[in-house]
Amino acid sequence: MSTQSLLRVGMVGYAFMGAAHSQAWRTVNRVFDLPLHVRMTAVCGRDEANVAAAAARLGWQEHTTDWRSLVARDDIDLIDVCTPGDSHAEIALAALAAGKHVLCEKPLANTIAEAREMAAAAVRAEAAGIRSMCGFNYRRVPAVSLMRRMVADGRIGDIRHIRAAYLQDWITDPQFPLVWRLQKDKAGSGALGDIGAHIIDLTQFVSGQSITGVTALTETFVKERPLPQASSGLSAAAEDNSGNGTPIATGPVTVDDAALFLARLDGGAIATYEATRFATGRKNGLRVEINGSRGSVAFDFERMNELEFYDATRPSGEQGFTRILVTEPDHPYLSAWWPPGHGIGYEHAFTHQARDLVEAIATGADPTPSFTDALQVQLVLDAVIRSADHGSAWTDVEPILAEVAA
Numbered sequence: 042m043s044t045q046s047l048l049r050v051g052m053v054g055y056a057f058m059g060a061a062h063s064q065a066w067r068t069v070n071r072v073f074d075l076p077l078h079v080r081m082t083a084v085c086g087r088d089e090a091n092v093a094a095a096a097a098r099l100g101w102q103e104h105t106t107d108w109r110s111l112v113a114r115d116d117i118d119l120i121d122v123c124t125p126g127d128s129h130a131e132i133a134l135a136a137l138a139a140g141k142h143v144l145c146e147k148p149l150a151n152t153i154a155e156a157r158e159m160a161a162a163a164v165r166a167e168a169a170g171i172r173s174m175c176g177f178n179y180r181r182v183p184a185v186s187l188m189r190r191m192v193a194d195g196r197i198g199d200i201r202h203i204r205a206a207y208l209q210d211w212i213t214d215p216q217f218p219l220v221w222r223l224q225k226d227k228a229g230s231g232a233l234g235d236i237g238a239h240i241i242d243l244t245q246f247v248s249g250q251s252i253t254g255v256t257a258l259t260e261t262f263v264k265e266r267p268l269p270q271a272s273s274g275l276s277a278a279a280e281d282n283s284g285n286g287t288p289i290a291t292g293p294v295t296v297d298d299a300a301l302f303l304a305r306l307d308g309g310a311i312a313t314y315e316a317t318r319f320a321t322g323r324k325n326g327l328r329v330e331i332n333g334s335r336g337s338v339a340f341d342f343e344r345m346n347e348l349e350f351y352d353a354t355r356p357s358g359e360q361g362f363t364r365i366l367v368t369e370p371d372h373p374y375l376s377a378w379w380p381p382g383h384g385i386g387y388e389h390a391f392t393h394q395a396r397d398l399v400e401a402i403a404t405g406a407d408p409t410p411s412f413t414d415a416l417q418v419q420l421v422l423d424a425v426i427r428s429a430d431h432g433s434a435w436t437d438v439e440p441i442l443a444e445v446a447a
C-alpha cells in the first residue's frame with residue numbers, strides 16, 4: 042500500500058482513552074469504506090515496560106517513552122492525544138507545529154489561555170491542510186446524531202428548555218484515592234471539566250445554540266483523600282500503609298466533586314446542567330432532554346440505542362413519547378454495522394469519531410468539533426467556575442476572540 046493512501050497514527054497515552062481510541066483505529070477500516078487506511082504506527086507512554094505491553098495488547102507497531110520523538114517522526118501523519126489535560130496543550134501545539142493532524146481528548150486544555158493558543162494554532166494549521174478535532178465522542182452516538190438531525194429539521198419547533206445531567210458515583214467512598222482527576226494542576230477542574238464538558242458540548246451540538254451566560258455552584262464534598270499507589274484513572278487503590286504503623290498519607294482535593302448551573306443560550310433556550318461524581322448508584326448516567334414548541338426529544342446513555350420523541354402535532358388522542366430504536370440503516374453511521382435491532386455500545390462512538398476524522402482528512406474538510414468549538418466549551422467551563430467563585434453571580438461566557446475564529 043502506498044504511503045499516499047495511509048494515515049499513520051501516533052498516540053500518546055494508552056490507558057482508558059488510549060484503549061478506546063486504539064479500538065477505534067483498529068476497527069475503523071474494517072467497518073467503514075474510507076479513502077485512507079489507518080496504520081497504528083507507534084504509541085507513547087512514560088514507562089517502558091508498561092507501554093511495550095500496551096503496544097502489544099492494543100495493536101501498535103512500535104512504542105516509545107518520549108512523545109517529542111513521536112511528534113518529530115516523518116512517518117507519522119496524525120498525533121492522537123489521550124493524556125490528562127495538563128499535557129494536551131504542549132503535545133498538540135508541538136504536533137501542529139510539526140505539520141501533524143491532531144485528535145485531542147476533551148476537555149481541550151486546563152486553562153483558557155492554553156485553549157486559545159491551541160485554537161489559534163489549529164486555525165493557522167488549517168491553511169496548510171492540517172486538521173484538528175477534539176474528542177467529544179458522545180456526538181457520534183447514532184441516537185444523538187439523530188436527535189440533532191430531528192431538531193435541525195424542526196421536528197420539535199422552537200427550543201424552550203434544555204435539561205442535561207451527567208451522573209457518576211465512582212468517588213463517593215471518601216477512601217477513594219487522590220487520582221489525577223481530583224488534582225486541579227493535572228485535570229483543570231473536577232466533574233465540571235471531565236463530564237460537564239460533555240453535556241455542554243452535546244447540548245450545544247444538538248440544539249445548534251450556544252451558551253451565553255450562567256449562574257453556577259460547585260461543591261467538593263470530600264476535601265482530603267489518601268494518596269494513590271500510582272497516578273491512575275477511574276479505578277485506583279489507595280496507598281496501603283496498614284500494618285507498618287505509618288498513618289496513610291493524604292492530600293487535598295483541589296477540584297469540584299459536583300457542578301450545577303443554569304444557562305441561557307443564544308437561540309432563546311434556557312437550560313439546567315448537573316455534573317457530579319456523587320450520584321450514588323449512577324455509573325455513567327448521561328441524560329439530555331429538549332422541549333420545543335412542537336415536541337420533545339430525550340436521550341439517556343444507559344439506553345444508547347434509543348431516542349424518545351414526543352410529537353405535539355399528532356392528534357391529541359395519539360400523543361405520547363415514542364421510543365425510536367436507533368438501529369436502522371438510515372440512522373446515522375448504522376448502515377455499516379449490524380442488522381436492525383442488533384444494538385451497538387460505548388466503543389462505537391469512538392470508531393465513528395475516527396471515521397469522521399479520517400474522512401475529513403482525506404477529503405480536505407475541517408472536522409468538527411474543531412479546537413475553536415472546544416475552546417467555546419472551555420469558555421463555558423470558565424464562566425461556571427467564575428460564577429461559582431462569586432456567590433453564583435450571573436456570569437457571561439467570554440467571546441471567542443476574532444483572531445481565533447477567523
Ligand SMILES: NC(=O)c1ccc[n+]([C@@H]2O[C@H](COP(=O)([O-])OP(=O)(O)OC[C@H]3O[C@@H](n4cnc5c(N)ncnc54)[C@H](O)[C@@H]3O)[C@@H](O)[C@H]2O)c1
Pocket residue numbers: 053054055056057058059085086087108123124125126128146147148176177178235272273274275
Ligand atoms: N471522551 C471521553 O468520553 C473521555 C473519557 C475519559 C477520559 N477522557 C479524557 O481523556 C484524557 C485521558 O483520560 P484517561 O481516562 O484515558 O486517563 P488515564 O489515567 O486512564 O490514562 C492517561 C494516560 O496518559 C499517560 N500519560 C500521562 N501523562 C503523560 C505524559 N506527560 N506523557 C505521556 N503519557 C502520559 C498515562 O501513562 C496513561 O497512559 C483526559 O483528557 C480525559 O479528560 C475522555
